[in-house]
Amino acid sequence: MILIRSAIFQVVFYATFIALMIAGLPCLMLPRAATMALVRLWARVSVWLLAVICGLKIEFRNLHLLPKGASILAVKHQSFLETFALITVLDDYAYVLKKELTALPFFGWYAKAAEQIGIDRDKRAATLSGLQRRVREKLAQARQVVIFPEGTRRPIGAPPVYKPGVAALVADSQVSCTPVALNSGLFWPRRSFMRRPGTVVIEFLPAIPPGLDKRAFMKTLQAAIEPATDALVANAIAADRRLEEVVAQQLVRARTTDKTSDSPAPARA
Numbered sequence: 298m299i300l301i302r303s304a305i306f307q308v309v310f311y312a313t314f315i316a317l318m319i320a321g322l323p324c325l326m327l328p329r330a331a332t333m334a335l336v337r338l339w340a341r342v343s344v345w346l347l348a349v350i351c352g353l354k355i356e357f358r359n360l361h362l363l364p365k366g367a368s369i370l371a372v373k374h375q376s377f378l379e380t381f382a383l384i385t386v387l388d389d390y391a392y393v394l395k396k397e398l399t400a401l402p403f404f405g406w407y408a409k410a411a412e413q414i415g416i417d418r419d420k421r422a423a424t425l426s427g428l429q430r431r432v433r434e435k436l437a438q439a440r441q442v443v444i445f446p447e448g449t450r451r452p453i454g455a456p457p458v459y460k461p462g463v464a465a466l467v468a469d470s471q472v473s474c475t476p477v478a479l480n481s482g483l484f485w486p487r488r489s490f491m492r493r494p495g496t497v498v499i500e501f502l503p504a505i506p507p508g509l510d511k512r513a514f515m516k517t518l519q520a521a522i523e524p525a526t527d528a529l530v531a532n533a534i535a536a537d538r539r540l541e542e543v544v545a546q547q548l549v550r551a552r553t554t555d556k557t558s559d560s561p562a563p564a565r566a
Contacts, residue, residue, distance in 0.1 A: 299351075303492045306350040313342055318403040325410045332410040333389070340384035347378075352494030353484050355382050362475065362501040363387075367436040369474045371463050371518055373526050374445035375453060375482030379499060382481075383443065391435040393428065393444040414442070425462060429469045436470055446518065453482045453530060453547040459519050464511040473504040476518055478525035480533050482547060483540050495537060498529050 317339050324331040347353040355378075365388060372379060384390060392408075396415040399405040408415065414431050416424050432442050446463040467474045478500045484493045502521050509517060534540045 299491060299493060302351050302494075303490055306346060306492050307490070309346055309350065310343060313346065314339060315403070317342075318407065321407075325406060329410065329412055332407055336407060336411060337384055340381040343381050344385055347492065351492040353492055353497065354495075355497045355499065357386055358498060358500040360386065360501065362503060364441070364473065364475055364504060366439040366441075367472055368441050368504075369432075369436075369463070369467060369470065369472055370441060370443045370477055371446045371474055371522070372443060372477040373479050373522050374447055374450050375479060376450060376485040376487055378481045378485040378497060379477075379479055382497070382499060383477075387441050387443070389438070389440045391432075391440045391442050393432075393442065425465055428462065429466060432466050433470055436472055442466070446522075450482075450487045452487050453544055455547075457519055457523055459515055461511060461515060463518065464514045467505075467507055467514060468511060471507040473506050474514075474518065475504045476502040476521040476525075478502060478522050478529055480526065480529035483530060483533050483543050486543055486547060489546075493540070493543065495533065495540070498533070500525055500529060 317335065321332075321335040324335050344355055347355070363386065370383075372383070380392070391412065391414055393414045393416060394408065396417045399408050399413070399415040412435075414428065414435065416428050435442050444463050444466065446459045447457060448460050448462075451457065463474065479498060481497045481499070484495050484497050502525055505514065505517055505521070530544070534544065
């Protein structure tokens, strides 16, 4: 049954995406607010489809800790789900994403129209300098900047690999950083077709104020996100032991990921 529901969701999810992106093409010629409204509609429809087709709901915790206006959110990244689920609760967001994504048809067009932040991760020094400038611009517009501090999705059970870019952004902008923990990888696993029923929890944690040196900031950020994420994963498994199978599969992928990244990778934003 999960397999059938997952297949139906995949078809409807991407069909809805394509339909909305085609219908919304006129938004690309309008002010940014039009594109933001269309993308927010897509995000809300996608969350609704998950609940109706897959029985997968999303719970946001501590929404009172979600800052309004200029701020940086450092989000744990386990699946594609959080990238669109967060849009439903953010006011005026700007995601830090790979520049390659902005070159994609439709997705890239709307990312540019919504003035998201594409970065070239192969040009580290130039990228960080340009990223700092662009983040300052977004913050000056009272926007919420979203960054995934590990740079990519990590399997559940994989050792955390936090990149120093987020510390540089906080030090440069002197705004607070709100950590975000989640357990989405249990229900929408990385590189998996399956969409499992249950409740994804996305939890906002107390903000880290500016002023810490970069090393202290990174230690504080990881100490906030990782235990909270582990607790959310453990609580979900306690409620549904079938999720242990997902964790076992993720651990295998985590070991594979570690083997392919034994040599130190360049620090990325």
